Amino acid sequence: MKLVNRRKGCQSVSQNWHAETIRPAMAEDVGRIMMQHPLWTRYGVTQESAKQRVELLLNQGELGLGLRCDGKLAAFAIYGDKTFGDHGYLRLLGVGKMFVGHGLGGALLDLVEKNLGERQIDRLFCLCNLENSGALRFYQNHGYVVVGNLPSWSQPHLDEVILVKRGLA
Numbered sequence: 001m002k003l004v005n006r007r008k009g010c011q012s013v014s015q016n017w018h019a020e021t022i023r024p025a026m027a028e029d030v031g032r033i034m035m036q037h038p039l040w041t042r043y044g045v046t047q048e049s050a051k052q053r054v055e056l057l058l059n060q061g062e063l064g065l066g067l068r069c070d071g072k073l074a075a076f077a078i079y080g081d082k083t084f085g086d087h088g089y090l091r092l093l094g095v096g097k098m099f100v101g102h103g104l105g106g107a108l109l110d111l112v113e114k115n116l117g118e119r120q121i122d123r124l125f126c127l128c129n130l131e132n133s134g135a136l137r138f139y140q141n142h143g144y145v146v147v148g149n150l151p152s153w154s155q156p157h158l159d160e161v162i163l164v165k166r167g168l169a
Helices: 024-034 038-042 047-059 104-118 133-141
Strands: 002-004 014-016 018-021 063-069 072-084 087-095 123-129 145-155 158-166
Touching: 024 047, 024 063, 024 072, 024 087, 047 063, 047 072, 063 104, 072 104, 072 123, 087 104, 104 123, 123 133, 133 158
Parallel strands: 087 123
Antiparallel strands: 002 014, 018 063, 063 072, 072 087, 123 158, 145 158
16 A cells, blocks of 8 residues: 655655554554553553553454554554444544654545445444544544534543544445
């Protein structure tokens, strides 16, 4: 997979990326990426708890996709295909700090949506912390619409919104 950073003012970067299924054995790599972003630590996530949670989710049937560069996990997505009734739910999406801005998040989101669409799942939901304005813009730029507010949903003083994208199938 070839991805190019097309943001204005940024140097274009072209790399060969390899997409693969995230397996429980890769949970530690996912945890490392999560620890690079302070918002996850505000939710009380540690590298060990992230590893355990990802292993549990994958062992319970959640799906995972990752993008690698030179053998290193650069981005990941953990999602379910029947979380909201017969709809999909993007549980986690993360990009390693050194890979942010190279189009990996969008490419990964496209792969998740394509996978769900092929399973005849027409909607994908996700949560986004309101303090993470960059992530909120990212989802909205990819066709997601805010459908609800979740004040202090999982942690006091950490408000979230729920977003949905329709028409995957």
